[in-house]
Amino acid sequence: MSNRTFTMIKPDATAKGYTGAILDQIIKAGFSVKAMKWTRLTPEQAGLFYDIHRERPFFGELVEFMSSGPIVAAILEKENAVADFRKLIGATNPAQAEEGTIRKQFAASVGENAVHGSDSDENAMIEGDFFFSKLERF
Ligand code: CMP
Numbered sequence: 001m002s003n004r005t006f007t008m009i010k011p012d013a014t015a016k017g018y019t020g021a022i023l024d025q026i027i028k029a030g031f032s033v034k035a036m037k038w039t040r041l042t043p044e045q046a047g048l049f050y051d052i053h054r055e056r057p058f059f060g061e062l063v064e065f066m067s068s069g070p071i072v073a074a075i076l077e078k079e080n081a082v083a084d085f086r087k088l089i090g091a092t093n094p095a096q097a098e099e100g101t102i103r104k105q106f107a108a109s110v111g112e113n114a115v116h117g118s119d120s121d122e123n124a125m126i127e128g129d130f131f132f133s134k135l136e137r138f
Helices: 011-015 019-028 043-049 059-066 081-089 102-106 121-131
Strands: 004-009 032-039 071-077 115-117
Touching: 004 019, 004 081, 004 121, 011 019, 011 059, 011 071, 019 071, 019 081, 019 102, 032 121, 043 059, 043 121, 071 081, 081 102, 081 115, 081 121, 102 115
Parallel strands: none
Antiparallel strands: 004 071, 004 115, 032 071
16 A cells, blocks of 8 residues: 555635645645645646546536646655545535535535545556656655
């Protein structure tokens, strides 16, 4: 089991000024930052990142939203990182997220859900590689 996961703080959360509060909760939950950048995806890049969802009905909306403003991308380290991070952020739909989770506190809807967290060790690697070169991770 890998000890790394990948996250993005999404455009809804950066626009509302939640970046600092979200990072604070991530750090306090025991994750350490191995790479981080503030950036903005083009629609093409957002489409490539979410390529596995290309056939889903919400794909167009997802790409438009994820390229609508700045994001923070990061590689995080902790024992059992993928599962523990998904627990910390809560269900994809904030209406179903548990009390105290990041999505419960900061997300508006299933589309504008404040943060992304990798769903497997394999995807954590692929997603981290999408954003960061070897020189940018520690
Ligand atoms: P994320 O974990 O980043 O990965 C895929 C994203 O698709 C997911 O978060 C949601 O933000 C988005 N998504 C999933 N289901 C829907 C939906 N029904 N409508 C809009 N967006 C969705």
